Amino acid sequence: MLISADVNTALNEQIGHEFAASVQYVAIAAHFDCEGLPQLARHFYRQAVEERDHAMRFVKYIVDADGRVEIPAIPAPRARFASAEDAVQLSLENEMTVTKQINALMDLAIKRNDHITRNFLEWFINEQLEEVSSMDTLLRMIRRAGEKGLLFVESYLAQHRKVHDDAPPVEQES
Numbered sequence: 001m002l003i004s005a006d007v008n009t010a011l012n013e014q015i016g017h018e019f020a021a022s023v024q025y026v027a028i029a030a031h032f033d034c035e036g037l038p039q040l041a042r043h044f045y046r047q048a049v050e051e052r053d054h055a056m057r058f059v060k061y062i063v064d065a066d067g068r069v070e071i072p073a074i075p076a077p078r079a080r081f082a083s084a085e086d087a088v089q090l091s092l093e094n095e096m097t098v099t100k101q102i103n104a105l106m107d108l109a110i111k112r113n114d115h116i117t118r119n120f121l122e123w124f125i126n127e128q129l130e131e132v133s134s135m136d137t138l139l140r141m142i143r144r145a146g147e148k149g150l151l152f153v154e155s156y157l158a159q160h161r162k163v164h165d166d167a168p169p170v171e172q173e174s
């Protein structure tokens, strides 16, 4: 086994956190869907898929490192939100929490002189910067628009997506 038992345990806990983030985003997406905000819904359905991919990266890594995959219980997500701001605020707080969790994992890998796990975690360190930054931007936009101005946010997301969809396909690093 390439990883120590405590690193293995911490990686398993992170699988739980990533799946928890995924189901929370599904709940938020469904909320927006019910509220007649399809672009916000689509945005969060996509985030949910990304979080599932994050969980699967950890699964694959543990398997590659010859550890044991033990997925913890996933807590029920919050399903009710007072406003769009409330839902996106929760998303930002969750991304900040995940950033701390990834940092703690990195601290542990450093303590164990586990360079393979450190190298694996680098991708997540960069990813968290991107996730926190984009969620923060979305929250600011929603606050500026206000509940009555959410259709502006919808049209921004639709336009932003169009730019992305029209861009030539980029080779994705897996």
Ligand SMILES: [Fe+2]
Pocket: 018, 021, 050, 051, 054, 098
């Ligand atoms: Fe994640």
Ligand SMILES: [Fe+2]
Pocket: 021, 051, 095, 098, 131
């Ligand atoms: Fe995330």
